[in-house]
Amino acid sequence: MKDDVKVWDWSIRVFHWSLPVLLFLLWFSATQSQSFDALDHHMILAQILLGLLIYRIIWGFIGTPAARFSRFLTGPASWWIYASALIKRQPIHYLGHNPLGGLMVLVLLGALGFQLLTGLYTSDDILFQGPLVSSADRDTVRWMSRWHKNFFDWILILVALHLTAIALYKLLGEGLVKAMFTAKSP
């Protein structure tokens, strides 16, 4: 499209596509793999994900324009105006994240942060424990371990919501998946 504008820098795209790959591998290493080293792999993958998440948060303050939180974190009024236009099938076009997309970014980053935080305090009471387990009391470790195990389902729900939104935008004529490969926003 002639009017396409390059929006997403390469690091944002690498970050974005790393997430599904890492989430799958983290889930697989924690629950599906029969390998004895599976939890070692889980810990290494978690370190990569934590590094990426911290990078993304910093990038949200000092990164390229479309990556900055100040650009896409709005408030309830913007969400409502945008959602109303969307319901009328007259979506307002934004370069970068729209208000609801920005909200979703915040929710997803928060959910990943919570999952990683609980993982730092998680112990299986046998061989493996997160790096901060020794600094917490037993009740905290038990609470964190339970949430770390169960919260992944909520992340899956958020991923499903994200994919549903992308499918709906496709029906409205906006190819968001392509944009995250080519960097160009229509």
Place this chain on the structure above:
Amino acid sequence: MIESAPDKAKLLPAPESFPWIKFAIAVMIAAGIVYYLFHV
């Protein structure tokens, strides 16, 4: 906020304008925190 053409132009990052110094700072801070949490 509907983006106007000038707004779009402002966002246009030329390939050479990628902020490598800021990127290096972000990566080093992230790697440092991870290293501290998992290996110190």
